[in-house]
Amino acid sequence: MAARQPRFNQHVLIDTTPLPDDIPKVKEIGASSAPLMSASFFIGARCKPYNDDYMMCKTESNGRGELECMKEGRKVTRCAASVIEDINKHCLTEFRRHWECLENNNQQLWNCRSVERPLNKCIFDNLKLEKTVPGTPEGEVPVHLRKKQIFAMHG
Template sequence: MASRQPRFNQQVLIDTTPLPDSIPKVPEIGTSSAPLLSASYFIGARCKAYNDDYMLCKTESNGKGELECMREGRKVTRCAASVLDDVNKSCLDQFRAHWECLDNNNQQLWQCRRWERPLNKCVFDNLKLEKKIPGAPENETPVHLRKRQIFAHSIATQ
């Protein structure tokens, strides 16, 4: 029951006892890695405050964060779920095209710029969430806006 997930035995080793009723329920995200990666910058843009709050709580609670920061953790999950919901509602086609591309390309973001651009535009138009990479040099184009990706397999995906 350490934090390691059970391997080789997905059927019997899992204790499915739910959380006690005193702790509010929150639906888990249940998303695989590619859609999460695709939406990560939008999650970051909207949920930064909650994320920082949660990480700060974990840092300051001296090894008791698992129990003490559940409230902040629920906020983080709800906020991310709201972002995914909104993206699904307004930009489902672009979103799906992008994360399927990521799935097919080893989750390398630079292989999928062609599908990322419409997604970013749609999300910015509808949700006002902008992809921004903190700490990027200011005198050059951010890497996700460059016309040509040096490391991409083909120019068809740029």
């Protein structure tokens, strides 16, 4: 016997079991996979402290992180939404061109470098966020800044 009665209808579209009020409310991110992939390095550039904070909270709460770190998680969501909002405000055409290219090329970044460069430049000029690839060895040109690319289908 199930403790909760299942609901199988299309009419009750309100949250019948909302979260308690002490958890701050937040709107979920509305961007889908390709725009998120396109914006990922800039989200990382602006939101690194929040993300690290959330991961540290989850590590320290011994498996109950999903419940206890909701406040930190809200900050992560809000910060990512702010980055996407700013990109939409300042660099919408470059952003759209890049994520449409990504969506057409199996979401592989190395296939869309030629449309990524204007996006990186526009975001650096307007938002002061720079794409850095974590884990690049010292003294080596990062993969998105190399002059010569050996193989790409789109270019």
